[in-house]
Amino acid sequence: TVFDCTILELPKISMDSGSITSINNKIDIPFNVERVYYLYDVPAGVERGGHAHRNLYQLIIPIAGSFDIVLSDSKHRRTFSINRPNYGLLIIPGIWRELNNFSSGSICIVLASAAYDENDYIRSYEEFLNIKSKI
Numbered sequence: 001t002v003f004d005c006t007i008l009e010l011p012k013i014s015m016d017s018g019s020i021t022s023i024n025n026k027i028d029i030p031f032n033v034e035r036v037y038y039l040y041d042v043p044a045g046v047e048r049g050g051h052a053h054r055n056l057y058q059l060i061i062p063i064a065g066s067f068d069i070v071l072s073d074s075k076h077r078r079t080f081s082i083n084r085p086n087y088g089l090l091i092i093p094g095i096w097r098e099l100n101n102f103s104s105g106s107i108c109i110v111l112a113s114a115a116y117d118e119n120d121y122i123r124s125y126e127e128f129l130n131i132k133s134k135i
């Protein structure tokens with residue numbers, strides 16, 4: 001459910017000269033990272049996401065700026081506003097997500113448990129509800 005999607009605190013090394021957050025595969029996050037991608041140049045007012053994944057785990061981190069993530073498991077909704085580069089939202093498989101309210105210049109980095117595969121997407125909310133009603 002959406003209650004299994006949680007904010008993970010990532011290690012932060014703070015120095016007078018700035019900060020470092022490093023993410024060690026399988027140590028700092030609960031899945032094996034096979035892909036990294038990032039969203040940037042997102043125009044104001046745009047909504048991203050609007051799909052679920054069948055098997056993919058993701059950790060979504062606001063490397064710069066802020067945005068909101070709305071999650072649904074068909075029964076419950078949760079909204080997360082994230083704006084710190086050392087906190088990420090873990091999204092488990094089977095969760096519908098929408099991303100919006102991107103601040104100007106924001107960058108959303110995503111660590112994912114598998115390579116890109118269009119067959120892993122559920123892009124219709126109707127189909128999502130259908131699949132959920134059969135579980």
Ligand code: TYD
Nearest residue numbers: 035036037039047048049050051115116117
């Ligand atoms: P999509 O995941 O739907 O974007 P978002 O959830 O951020 O709104 O992907 C948008 C397009 O980019 C879609 O045509 C597939 C393509 N894409 C790739 O080719 N590789 C990737 O790793 C990702 C995430 C998307």
